[in-house]
Amino acid sequence: MSEVVKDIDNYKARPLLRVLIPKENSDEKRPLGIPTIIDRAIQAIYTLAIDPVVECQSDERSHGFRRFRSCDTAISNIRHVLQNKSSDEYYILDADIAKCFDSISHAAILRLAIVPNKHPIKE
Secondary structure (H helix, E strand, C coil): CCCCCCCHHHCCCCCCEEEEEECCCCCCEEEEEECCHHHHHHHHHHHHHHHHHHHHHCCCCCCCCCCCCCHHHHHHHHHHHHHCCCHHHCCCCCCCCCCHHHHCCHHHHHHHCCCCCCHHHHC
């Protein structure tokens, strides 16, 4: 049964529902974790609070995993930079970041988080 989160300091995330999804053109399956509705709501609240600040502090030419950014906006920015007379001052990095998220330090992300109460993010 659903519970209401009354004290965010004592919030405890529920275990994810694990579903194995078959990979295309392979016999392998990848795990998909599905959070509860309460946990998803807490995530959404924190995203709504943090996202505007992160967007203001981020590099304006960064496009990876950013809201309202697409391949079209990246291509448009690249074209603008290359047509600019001072384009020799810039680098364009195209990187395959497959599995890089497996090695990101969660402790470092929490240290850099800009919210006063980090407990729900830890959960």
